[in-house]
Amino acid sequence: MDSTIIIEKSVIILVVFAITMVMAMYSTLAERKIAAWLQDRVGPNRAGKGGILQPLADGLKLFSKEEFEPDTPNRFLFFTGPAIAMSTALMTSAVIPWGDKFHLFGRDIILQASNIDNALLYIFAILSIGVYGIMIGGWASNNKFSLMGAVRAGSQMVSYEIAMGLSMIALLMMTGTLSLREISLQQEGMQWNVFYQPLSFLIFLICSFAETNRTPFDLAECESELIGGYHTEYSSMKMGFYLFAEYASMFISSTILAVLFFGGYNYPGISWAVENWGVNIANLIGIGVLFAKICFFIFFYMWVRWTIPRFRYDQLMNLGWKILIPLSIVNIMITGIVILRHEIAVFLGF
Amino acid sequence: MIHIPDFAHASTVQIIFCFLAFITLLTAFLAIFSRNPIHSALYLVISFFSIAGHYLLLNSQFLAIVHVIVYSGAIMILFLFTIMLMNLNKQNEVHKPRITRLGAIVSFCLICIVLIMIFINSKPIEGEYIATGEDYQSINVLGRVLLNEYMVPFEFASILLLTAMIGVVLLSKKEKTEK
Numbered sequence: 001m002d003s004t005i006i007i008e009k010s011v012i013i014l015v016v017f018a019i020t021m022v023m024a025m026y027s028t029l030a031e032r033k034i035a036a037w038l039q040d041r042v043g044p045n046r047a048g049k050g051g052i053l054q055p056l057a058d059g060l061k062l063f064s065k066e067e068f069e070p071d072t073p074n075r076f077l078f079f080t081g082p083a084i085a086m087s088t089a090l091m092t093s094a095v096i097p098w099g100d101k102f103h104l105f106g107r108d109i110i111l112q113a114s115n116i117d118n119a120l121l122y123i124f125a126i127l128s129i130g131v132y133g134i135m136i137g138g139w140a141s142n143n144k145f146s147l148m149g150a151v152r153a154g155s156q157m158v159s160y161e162i163a164m165g166l167s168m169i170a171l172l173m174m175t176g177t178l179s180l181r182e183i184s185l186q187q188e189g190m191q192w193n194v195f196y197q198p199l200s201f202l203i204f205l206i207c208s209f210a211e212t213n214r215t216p217f218d219l220a221e222c223e224s225e226l227i228g229g230y231h232t233e234y235s236s237m238k239m240g241f242y243l244f245a246e247y248a249s250m251f252i253s254s255t256i257l258a259v260l261f262f263g264g265y266n267y268p269g270i271s272w273a274v275e276n277w278g279v280n281i282a283n284l285i286g287i288g289v290l291f292a293k294i295c296f297f298i299f300f301y302m303w304v305r306w307t308i309p310r311f312r313y314d315q316l317m318n319l320g321w322k323i324l325i326p327l328s329i330v331n332i333m334i335t336g337i338v339i340l341r342h343e344i345a346v347f348l349g350f
Numbered sequence: 351m352i353h354i355p356d357f358a359h360a361s362t363v364q365i366i367f368c369f370l371a372f373i374t375l376l377t378a379f380l381a382i383f384s385r386n387p388i389h390s391a392l393y394l395v396i397s398f399f400s401i402a403g404h405y406l407l408l409n410s411q412f413l414a415i416v417h418v419i420v421y422s423g424a425i426m427i428l429f430l431f432t433i434m435l436m437n438l439n440k441q442n443e444v445h446k447p448r449i450t451r452l453g454a455i456v457s458f459c460l461i462c463i464v465l466i467m468i469f470i471n472s473k474p475i476e477g478e479y480i481a482t483g484e485d486y487q488s489i490n491v492l493g494r495v496l497l498n499e500y501m502v503p504f505e506f507a508s509i510l511l512l513t514a515m516i517g518v519v520l521l522s523k524k525e526k527t528e529k
Contacts, residue, residue, distance in 0.1 A: 077392075117488055121415045128423025132395070135427065139388060139434055147434060158427055178489060 004107075013113050016093050024247040025055040027298055031247075034302045062240035070233045072142035081137020082234065082241035088130040089248040095119035096255055097181045099265050099287045103279045111287070112181060119180040120172070123256060124165060127211060131157050133245070138230035149221065149229030152313065153213055159320040160210035160217075166328035167203035170335040171260065184264035189271065194261040199331045201261045203324055208253040210320070212246060215305040219313050254297030258290060265290045367407055374400040387433045391426060398422045412489045 029044065029051060036043025044051040072078055099111035116122060131154045138150020171193060175183050187193060194201045210217040221229035231242045258264060265286030273282035311319070337344065360368075374397050381393035398421045405414035496504050 116411060118411050118415050121412070121419065125415050125418040125423060128419055128427070131423070131427050135430055135434070136392070139430075151431060151434065154427065154431065158424070161423075 008109060009113055012098075012111060013094070016096075016098065016113060017090065020090060020093055020248055020251055023251045023294075023298075024244055025059070027247040027250060028058065028243075029054050030298065031302050031305075034299065035306050038303075038306045059240070062237050065236040067238075068233075068235040070142050072140055074140040074142070077136050077140035078233075079238070081133050081140060082238045082245070083133075084136065085130065085133030085245040086241045086248070088126050088133060089245040089252065092123050092126045092249075092252045093255070095122050095180055096252075096259060097184050097264060098290065099283045100184075101279065102283055110181070111283075115179065115181050118178050120168060120178040120183075124161070124168075127157075127164075128161060130211075130249070133242075134230050137234070137242070141230070141233035143233050145227045146230050146232045149226045149232065152219055152226070153230055156210055156213070156217060156219065156316060156320075159317060160207040160324070163203055163320060163324035163328050164207035164211065166325060166332065167200045167207065168260075170200045170328065170331045171197050173332070173335050173339060180259055180264075184259060184266065187263040187266050189266060190263070190268045192261065192263040192266070197261070197331075197335070199327070200335075201257075203328050203331070204261070205257065206319075206324065208257065209301070209304070210316075212249050212253055212301075214246075214250065214301055216308045216310045217316055218310060219316060250298060250301055251294065254294045254301070255290075257297050258293035262293050363407060367404070370400045370403045370407070373397075374404070388430065391429050391433055394429075395422050395426045398426065409487050411487060412492060 032054070033043045033051070035041075044054045047053040047057045069075065069078065094113045095116060097110070097112040097115075102109040102111065134153045134157075135150050138146045138153075141147070172178065174193070174196060175186055177183060177186075183193075209215075213221075221231075226232075231239055234242060265283070267286065267289040270282060270286065273285060377393040377397040377400070381390045381397060384390050384393060398417070402414040402417045402422070405411075405417060
């Protein structure tokens with residue numbers, strides 16, 4: 001492997017890391033602004049012009065808060081919990097294609113940290129590891145409420161992972177590949193997967209709400225029953241890491257939604273732009289389009305949070321196991337029948 | 351014969367292998383020896399992760415990722431759930447009679463014999479696959495081989511899983527009606 005590839009990939013990884021952090025930071029501001037807008041308030045407007053420096057002030061506040069530790073025999077695990085939550089939230093971005101090929105300095109640069117065959121499976125693997133951050137943190141807090149919150153959040157994530165995986169299988173049957181780059185290339189122009197797999201998209205969307213522990217599925221955090229849920233005992237930046245991880249994973253799951261179902265960096269007329277304006281400009285527009293889609297999904301998350309009331313815990317489990325999983329299995333069967341319709345017609349003798 | 355590796359001239363892969371093997375064995379032993387059941391489970395999780403690393407060293411991405419999803423992501427999480435919700439203190443530890451310990455040792459020895467015989471008698475069929483020149487690490491080829499050549503064992507495995515699932519549902523239903 002030559003050193004240019006290593007430099008190129010490191011730059012991409014660093015930039016993606018920085019962008020994820022900035023997006024997560026400003027999602028906190030956006031959430032408060034959108035909440036204010038939906039509730040007919042002004043929202044944070046003191047730090048900077050229109051509250052633009054609010055995330056920095058929040059970060060500074062979290063850093064300078066007193067670091068409290070409960071009297072726990074598992075001090076190491078207590079520190080590991082937020083670390084796992086944060087790193088799993090950031091790891092997923094490695095396989096996401098942020099743009100098509102750039103032609104710079106006489107070589108093609110693909111805006112993707114690693115183009116592995118099993119990108120989609122990799123994302124599921126990271127998602128399933130993410131539960132550990134919550135479980136370990138909640139258990140190591142040595143507090144009943146933390147443990148109950150952790151078990152709630154964990155069982156919710158495990159249950160919705162199944163429906164999420166099954167909804168993905170229907171998409172995979174159609175695309176025939178697990179590589180996110182190839183899935184993006186297949187959706188060239190306006191051939192977005194959402195038009196072919198609307199049910200799969202709906203199930204995936206609902207499950208990603210549950211995976212990120214967002215309202216209407218944020219039952220892990222419940223003042224009247226469980227205080228703060230799994231991060232009751234956390235303070236200072238350890239608490240900040242849990243909150244930050246939630247926003248980072250919200251950004252990442254919006255990205256996955258955009259890439260899988262809404263064409264990623266594709267936009268109508270991309271081939272025309274490549275022909276007339278060149279590869280680089282067409283791709284710059286593509287990156288902009290991808291980020292517009294991501295921002296829309298982040299807005300959607302917040303819109304839902306401030307519009308829809310939350311579920312009860314048994315309703316949540318019923319929805320996951322008794323509605324979403326059978327629905328996604330039906331979706332798989334319909335997809336199979338549609339893919340094999342010619343063979344079935346021949347078999348039945350039409 | 352024990353092969354002693356030459357550390358001065360070891361390649362990167364060998365160094366990574368030694369490191370991973372050390373972590374795997376260490377955490378596996380710690381999983382057995384640690385007093386706290388949750389610590390045991392977490393050591394086992396680390397051990398599973400390093401086994402996934404071994405798969406990556408053998409160039410099989412798919413197996414590594416599926417291993418992480420199934421073992422670390424699903425089975426161990428359910429283990430942790432169960433252990434966390436049960437109150438496993440010293441006071442309410444179940445006293446095991448001597449016959450169970452004896453039974454455990456005997457069954458362990460039997461499993462060891464079976465495993466050793468499998469490892470001695472199994473013929474690696476990797477050579478035949480290398481001769482065909484196809485990339486057997488990619489899931490495209492893997493899927494085709496699994497669903498054509500190994501169709502029957504594959505389906506049998508799914509029937510086995512289905513049976514286990516039905517059994518679990520039956521057991522948990524029965525407990526509820528008794529209460």
